[in-house]
Amino acid sequence: MEKRRIVTLIAAVFILTATVVFAAGSGENEEAQYPKGNLDFVAPGGAGGGWDLTIRTTAKVLKDTGLVKVSMPVRNNPGAGGSVHLTSLQEVKGTARTITVYSPPLILTNLNGTTEYSYNDVTPLARLIADYAVYVVAADSPYKTMNDVMTALKKDIKSVKIGGNSSVGSMDHIQFLIMAKAVGIKNLKEIDYVSFDESGSAQVLGGHIDLFSTGLSEVLGLIESRDLRALAQSSDHRVGEGIIAEISTCQEQGIDATFVNWRGIFGPPEMPEYAVSYWRDIFAKMVKTDEWKAARKTNGWDDAYLDGPDFKTFLGEVNEEYKGVLSDIGMLN
Amino acid sequence: MESFELLLHGFTVALQPMNIMWVTVGGILGTIIGMLPGLGPATGVAVLLPLTFTMGPVAALITMGGVYYGAMYGGSRASILINTPGDGAAVAATFDGYPMTLKGKAESALAISAIASFIGGVFATIIMVFVSMPVARFAVKFGPAEYFMLFVFALAATASMTKGNRIKGFISMTLGLMIATIGIDAQSGVKRFTFNILELQSGIDFLVVIIAVYALGEVFKSFKNIAEGKKTIQTGFGKIWISMEEWKRCFWPILRSSPLGFFIGALPGAGGTMASLMAYNNEKQMSKTPEEFGEGAIEGVAAPEAANNAASVGAMIPMLTLGIPGSGTTAVMMGALLMLGLQPGPLLFQQQPTIIWGLIASMFIGNIILAVLNIPFAGIIVRVLAVPPRILYPIVLGLAFVGTFAISSSVMDFNLLIIFGIIGFVMSITNIPATPMILAVIVGSNMEQSFRRAYKISDADLSIFIASPICIVLIALTIISILFPIIKNIFEKIKK
Numbered sequence: 001m002e003k004r005r006i007v008t009l010i011a012a013v014f015i016l017t018a019t020v021v022f023a024a025g026s027g028e029n030e031e032a033q034y035p036k037g038n039l040d041f042v043a044p045g046g047a048g049g050g051w052d053l054t055i056r057t058t059a060k061v062l063k064d065t066g067l068v069k070v071s072m073p074v075r076n077n078p079g080a081g082g083s084v085h086l087t088s089l090q091e092v093k094g095t096a097r098t099i100t101v102y103s104p105p106l107i108l109t110n111l112n113g114t115t116e117y118s119y120n121d122v123t124p125l126a127r128l129i130a131d132y133a134v135y136v137v138a139a140d141s142p143y144k145t146m147n148d149v150m151t152a153l154k155k156d157i158k159s160v161k162i163g164g165n166s167s168v169g170s171m172d173h174i175q176f177l178i179m180a181k182a183v184g185i186k187n188l189k190e191i192d193y194v195s196f197d198e199s200g201s202a203q204v205l206g207g208h209i210d211l212f213s214t215g216l217s218e219v220l221g222l223i224e225s226r227d228l229r230a231l232a233q234s235s236d237h238r239v240g241e242g243i244i245a246e247i248s249t250c251q252e253q254g255i256d257a258t259f260v261n262w263r264g265i266f267g268p269p270e271m272p273e274y275a276v277s278y279w280r281d282i283f284a285k286m287v288k289t290d291e292w293k294a295a296r297k298t299n300g301w302d303d304a305y306l307d308g309p310d311f312k313t314f315l316g317e318v319n320e321e322y323k324g325v326l327s328d329i330g331m332l333n
Numbered sequence: 334m335e336s337f338e339l340l341l342h343g344f345t346v347a348l349q350p351m352n353i354m355w356v357t358v359g360g361i362l363g364t365i366i367g368m369l370p371g372l373g374p375a376t377g378v379a380v381l382l383p384l385t386f387t388m389g390p391v392a393a394l395i396t397m398g399g400v401y402y403g404a405m406y407g408g409s410r411a412s413i414l415i416n417t418p419g420d421g422a423a424v425a426a427t428f429d430g431y432p433m434t435l436k437g438k439a440e441s442a443l444a445i446s447a448i449a450s451f452i453g454g455v456f457a458t459i460i461m462v463f464v465s466m467p468v469a470r471f472a473v474k475f476g477p478a479e480y481f482m483l484f485v486f487a488l489a490a491t492a493s494m495t496k497g498n499r500i501k502g503f504i505s506m507t508l509g510l511m512i513a514t515i516g517i518d519a520q521s522g523v524k525r526f527t528f529n530i531l532e533l534q535s536g537i538d539f540l541v542v543i544i545a546v547y548a549l550g551e552v553f554k555s556f557k558n559i560a561e562g563k564k565t566i567q568t569g570f571g572k573i574w575i576s577m578e579e580w581k582r583c584f585w586p587i588l589r590s591s592p593l594g595f596f597i598g599a600l601p602g603a604g605g606t607m608a609s610l611m612a613y614n615n616e617k618q619m620s621k622t623p624e625e626f627g628e629g630a631i632e633g634v635a636a637p638e639a640a641n642n643a644a645s646v647g648a649m650i651p652m653l654t655l656g657i658p659g660s661g662t663t664a665v666m667m668g669a670l671l672m673l674g675l676q677p678g679p680l681l682f683q684q685q686p687t688i689i690w691g692l693i694a695s696m697f698i699g700n701i702i703l704a705v706l707n708i709p710f711a712g713i714i715v716r717v718l719a720v721p722p723r724i725l726y727p728i729v730l731g732l733a734f735v736g737t738f739a740i741s742s743s744v745m746d747f748n749l750l751i752i753f754g755i756i757g758f759v760m761s762i763t764n765i766p767a768t769p770m771i772l773a774v775i776v777g778s779n780m781e782q783s784f785r786r787a788y789k790i791s792d793a794d795l796s797i798f799i800a801s802p803i804c805i806v807l808i809a810l811t812i813i814s815i816l817f818p819i820i821k822n823i824f825e826k827i828k829k
Contacts, residue, residue: 046379046661046664046665046741047375047378047379047382047665047668048379048382048664048665048666048667048668048669049664049668052382052668053668053671053672056382056383056386056672057672060386074383075742076379076741076742077741077742078535078741079531079532079534079535079741079743080517080531080532080534080535081534081535083531083534084531084532084535084743087531112522113524114517114524114534115531158792161789161790166519167517167518167519167520167522168519168520168521168522169522170522192789192790192792194477194520194786194789194790195519195520195782195786196786197519197602197779197782198601198602198657198658198659198664199601199602199657199659201655201656201657202472202473202475202601202651202655202657203473203476203477205473205655206473206474206475206476207476208476208477208790209790217671218656219656220656220676220678221655221656221676221677221678221679221680221681222655222656222678222679224676224678224680225678225679225680227655227679298672298674299671299672299674331522
């Protein structure tokens with residue numbers, strides 16, 4: 001018994017020493033050999049969601065095109081609209097292995113007080129794609145254009161019930177309010193917004209809500225089958241093909257505002273410079289590949305590539321815009 | 334008869350050797366995942382997600398489908414044998430399954446669970462072949478007010494059927510409703526009872542509570558029993574089958590629970606847990622011997638088992654026909670469809686008949702394969718009862734922690750697991766039933782949110798809750814389910 005304990009002790013000491021030596025050695029070489037070993041790709045939401053789809057597709061394209069040779073396993077770290085992962089990222093400050101994806105909730109969760117961390121606590125590497133908001137009604141709805149809805153709201157602020165899948169003060173809500181604000185509706189706070197977990201499209205189909213504010217990809221099938229009618233989409237240009245390309249923009253209808261559901265790739269805060277320049281270079285190359293273009297087409301994503309520094313400037317701008325809307329509805333924290 | 338032709342075409346797809354292999358692999362994987370606490374069909378399907386890139390769409394969907402209903406077969410194994418459901422949908426199987434095991438009838442319980450699952454799955458698939466579109470169209474008639482009434486009905490039925498002290502049942506339910514209010518309120522954005530803990534903002538996952546109360550609770554209880562020398566192990570095992578008499582008792586419950594489960598499953602947001610609990614309540618109230626329920630009535634295992642399998646089939650309907658994921662599992666499956674470049678929606682059946690009908694046909698094949706595999710498999714798994722408790726329960730404890738971590742990779746959940754495990758143990762020694770709490774945790778948040786949505790939509794006019802025929806029917810059912818036991822008592826007294 002005694003002997004075994006000594007052997008265990010020696011083994012433990014040996015492993016510990018080896019680890020320390022190895023870690024020290026790899027630290028010196030990391031810059032030159034980056035990326036070496038496994039990377040850690042993380043979706044801050046659940047499997048099958050928008051963030052998950054984006055990062056898995058990115059990892060696949062990077063692998064298929066041979067741009068990144070090391071393995072890029074994807075894991076999920078969901079919770080509190082991505083804020084749980086944002087906190088985890090603070091624990092790997094200054095490291096180079098974690099690659100993650102975020103979209104407008106990164107900014108909204110900070111502004112509405114869910115988390116103390118903001119876009120300043122991550123390292124923007126590249127903005128990759130954009131989805132747009134689409135505002136849909138049931139096929140038999142009296143509303144034909146976005147302006148019909150706005151006129152009704154101006155007459156009676158409670159007359160149109162807006163639904164979305166995210167909670168109050170989050171994306172689906174804000175993307176509608178940006179349009180309402182643009183047409184000069186003042187009492188934004190009084191607009192009834194009803195949050196549905198996942199089933200918003202069933203609710204608008206069944207006529208339980210008047211308008212469903214969502215992302216184009218969520219309701220593509222129902223628009224194509226003409227069960228739902230799209231009043232407008234939030235881009236500054238028409239997107240897609242066929243019936244989707246027939247959806248006019250809010251701007252075309254005289255509402256001078258846009259909303260972009262951008263998605264970009266981020267590293268941990270204070271990511272080392274060699275890793276930042278590595279990824280900026282990789283993504284600049286990736287967006288030009290045929291594989292990436294094909295993946296964008298499959299998923300209906302618009303190209304929205306921006307390099308890291310420009311992306312950071314962009315984040316600062318949208319931060320101010322969202323702040324304005326949230327303060328109008330009294331949710332700025 | 335167009336559906337029939339398309340189905341035959343589907344069979345030519347599903348019967349290809351590779352696809353038979355995929356559905357078997359998916360089914361076995363699902364059965365195993367379903368047995369482990371915390372690992373439900375959603376986790377199983379998520380694990381397969383990266384693989385779908387390399388598989389074709391048909392193979393990917395068939396495998397995922399296999400995992401989904403395979404998990405329904407596997408989920409009840411642990412419920413019956415060691416009183417630890419792996420998933421919400423398997424909770425109802427503990428009510429009578431575990432008492433059957435304690436009476437040495439584990440073999441019958443396992444057999445009827447596989448048989449009922451098989452019938453429920455096949456029955457629901459047949460309905461799906463013919464009426465998936467009408468069912469989906471009907472399901473969207475459920476607005477917030479209708480959902481609220483549905484949840485009230487489910488909760489009332491369970492609260493009124495609890496054994497023993499009603500006040501204690503009520504305390505348990507209230508505790509559950511309180512737990513369900515934790516997190517960010519989606520209708521106002523306000524943080525409730527989160528104590529500045531980030532992880533609590535998305536609320537407490539009901540799976541954590543289930544694992545804690547059942548698995549940890551069972552472990553604590555068994556420590557107590559071992560210390561007092563009460564725990565015995567079973568050494569002799571019979572054949573995994575049921576007697577003719579048992580079959581007769583289960584026949585109608587299975588046939589009634591299958592369509593019920595299918596429909597509840599097809600409602601986005603209701604799901605297998607609700608389906609199995611409602612089926613159980615339903616059978617208890619219709620039974621001539623309701624006092625046997627909870628003491629090891631075999632139909633109390635058959636009904637929820639048929640219902641949850643039927644629900645897993647039903648849940649695919651809103652996902653495939655409308656592109657609306659109705660449950661955690663179908664949400665992941667929909668993600669997979671999108672990755673494969675398929676757009677779920679009303680046109681999917683026309684645009685991709687091979688894929689859709691291949692999937693439906695594979696459900697028939699998958700259910701047959703699973704039923705055939707599960708009977709001999711149960712013969713092996715039942716021997717877990719021969720494992721001495723001092724070996725078995727540490728393993729259960731370990732699995733509980735692993736399963737909890739698998740839910741959302743959160744260390745915070747470990748703390749919750751221990752807290753709720755202790756709460757569950759205290760409840761068990763004070764004879765407060767855990768089931769009303771569990772059910773309240775599962776439906777509480779949905780119930781409250783539905784009420785708030787309806788209230789907002791109607792501009793605070795409560796008449797929305799009686800405005801539709803569906804609401805009125807549900808209210809009537811709720812009243813009946815509360816009064817039924819009382820009326821029956823009165824009648825019996827008059828008879829005497």
